[in-house]
Amino acid sequence: MDKIKRERWKRKFGEWFSENIENAGIIDIRYPIKGTYVWLPYGFKLRKHLIDLLRRLHNETGHEETLFPLLIPEQEFMKEAKHVKGFENEVYWVTHGGIEELNVKLAIRPTSETAIYPMFALWIRSHKDMPLKIYQVVNVFRYETKSTKPLIRLREITTFKEAHTAHATKEDAEKQVKEAISIYKKFFDELGIPYIISKRPEWDKFPGAEYTTAFDTIMPDGKSLQIATVHNLAQNFSKTFEIKFEDVNGEQNYAYQTCYGISDRAIASHLALHGDDLGLCLSPEVAPFQIVVVPILYEGKEEAVNAHLKKVLKILENFRIHIDDRNETPGSKFYYWEKKGVPLRIEIGPKDAEANAVTVAIRSNGKKEQVKLEALSLHLKNTILEIKNTLRERAWSFLSEMTSSALSLEEAEKILKRKGGIIKTSWCGKKECAEKIENELNVRLLGINEEERKKGKCIACGEETESVLNIAKAY
Numbered sequence: 385m386d387k388i389k390r391e392r393w394k395r396k397f398g399e400w401f402s403e404n405i406e407n408a409g410i411i412d413i414r415y416p417i418k419g420t421y422v423w424l425p426y427g428f429k430l431r432k433h434l435i436d437l438l439r440r441l442h443n444e445t446g447h448e449e450t451l452f453p454l455l456i457p458e459q460e461f462m463k464e465a466k467h468v469k470g471f472e473n474e475v476y477w478v479t480h481g482g483i484e485e486l487n488v489k490l491a492i493r494p495t496s497e498t499a500i501y502p503m504f505a506l507w508i509r510s511h512k513d514m515p516l517k518i519y520q521v522v523n524v525f526r527y528e529t530k531s532t533k534p535l536i537r538l539r540e541i542t543t544f545k546e547a548h549t550a551h552a553t554k555e556d557a558e559k560q561v562k563e564a565i566s567i568y569k570k571f572f573d574e575l576g577i578p579y580i581i582s583k584r585p586e587w588d589k590f591p592g593a594e595y596t597t598a599f600d601t602i603m604p605d606g607k608s609l610q611i612a613t614v615h616n617l618a619q620n621f622s623k624t625f626e627i628k629f630e631d632v633n634g635e636q637n638y639a640y641q642t643c644y645g646i647s648d649r650a651i652a653s654h655l656a657l658h659g660d661d662l663g664l665c666l667s668p669e670v671a672p673f674q675i676v677v678v679p680i681l682y683e684g685k686e687e688a689v690n691a692h693l694k695k696v697l698k699i700l701e702n703f704r705i706h707i708d709d710r711n712e713t714p715g716s717k718f719y720y721w722e723k724k725g726v727p728l729r730i731e732i733g734p735k736d737a738e739a740n741a742v743t744v745a746i747r748s749n750g751k752k753e754q755v756k757l758e759a760l761s762l763h764l765k766n767t768i769l770e771i772k773n774t775l776r777e778r779a780w781s782f783l784s785e786m787t788s789s790a791l792s793l794e795e796a797e798k799i800l801k802r803k804g805g806i807i808k809t810s811w812c813g814k815k816e817c818a819e820k821i822e823n824e825l826n827v828r829l830l831g832i833n834e835e836e837r838k839k840g841k842c843i844a845c846g847e848e849t850e851s852v853l854n855i856a857k858a859y
């Protein structure tokens with residue numbers, strides 16, 4: 385049963401996604417500006433829990449939260465040549481204040497390097513001022529030209545967590561890249577989102593970065609989605625923004641920097657990867673309500689049920705719950721909350737009251753059982769952990785199902801036709817070979833898999849190499 389439901393959801397993923405995020409009350413897609421959407425109350429709660437998790441992971445590793453302005457003066461924005469080039473087609477500009485034309489055009493941040501680094505230059509004087517590790521959760525704007533998609537390709541990215549760091553040595557910046565990767569691993573593990581990590585090719589790195597390491601996941605339709613990036617900026621920005629400091633030897637040097645970010649795509653992949661034919665299926669980690677309580681009131685038995693409900697609510701104090709006491713049939717309530725992906729449902733009927741128990745139903749596997757009140761609290765705690773693990777394992781096994789290897793272009797093409805996903809193969813590192821692979825297979829080079837080395841022959845030219853290349857059809 386479970387298998388069949390998920391097969392269908394895979395085949396029609398595009399439709400499934402837009403229908404279900406709307407039906408579940410996550411966002412309203414009808415706002416009259418392309419690529420911008422409205423967060424509805426239920427979705428907003430989900431988003432808040434996800435941001436809380438991000439904050440926790442950053443705070444406990446010594447990052448401090450800040451908030452920089454949305455607007456960036458043109459001259460600052462234009463300072464770092466490669467950065468400007470990379471973003472020139474995507475920036476929205478503010479040119480007027482009222483009816484007056486502004487002397488200095490203002491860029492609406494597409495990301496905040498050029499807002500933050502002029503301030504870093506004022507704050508950093510000595511090696512003792514570092515490491516400096518800050519982050520912010522803001523909206524950023526990008527005039528995306530590819531077709532926009534709710535939560536996936538936005539023009540207003542509403543949940544942009546960007547971290548920016550400065551260090552006294554190159555080694556410290558390297559270490560920071562590793563810390564960022566481990567923060568993101570934890571974050572995605574908590575959400576049960578599987579990932580594959582690649583070092584992006586030179587031509588696909590973040591504009592202005594020394595190198596970019598990216599997290600990608602596979603959507604149910606077999607296409608990859610970039611869900612996080614970590615950039616080592618080396619001294620590229622510190623030299624243009626004059627972020628200078630006195631090092632331990634009393635000499636002036638430029639700071640070494642990193643930055644890393646995630647977006648609404650984390651929410652998109654959570655919804656996409658755990659959902660099924662009934663609708664969303666949320667992890668208790670971020671679900672607006674971990675448990676929905678449905679009292680089942682038969683005529684003449686209301687009092688017994690309500691008295692029992694009071695006892696149950698006491699036990700549920702430590703969980704995020706919602707009581708659905710609307711005047712609707714239990715069946716329609718069950719359907720309503722299943723669609724919204726609430727992890728657990730507690731039914732309280734006359735029989736439960738008699739047995740001093742409740743009936744607990746699990747959204748992710750459809751199982752239902754009666755649990756005595758004295759065992760309830762522990763049972764729920766364990767079940768919540770179990771659900772988190774099940775979702776994570778199920779999603780990881782989907783990713784592994786969707787990961788293949790290919791020794792030739794023909795073999796890769798067959799796999800792409802059959803199921804898509806990520807293909808691991810060999811590449812010599814030459815640009816012309818990359819172009820051949822991209823053109824013949826119509827894929828994106830996600831980059832080099834740094835956790836794996838394997839002897840093989842470049843699938844474009846046959847040259848021997850040990851690098852493992854990840855490729856996929858990408859969003």
Ligand code: 5CA
Binds near residue numbers: 536643644646
């Ligand atoms: N300043 C750096 C680090 S914060 C930066 O902007 N990196 S980025 O350009 O790679 O963006 C960070 C992440 O935002 C990407 O990895 C991607 O997952 C996500 N993202 C980028 N563009 C969009 C978009 N249009 N809609 C939704 N998410 C996006």
Ligand code: ZN
Binds near residue numbers: 812817846
């Ligand atoms: Zn080659």
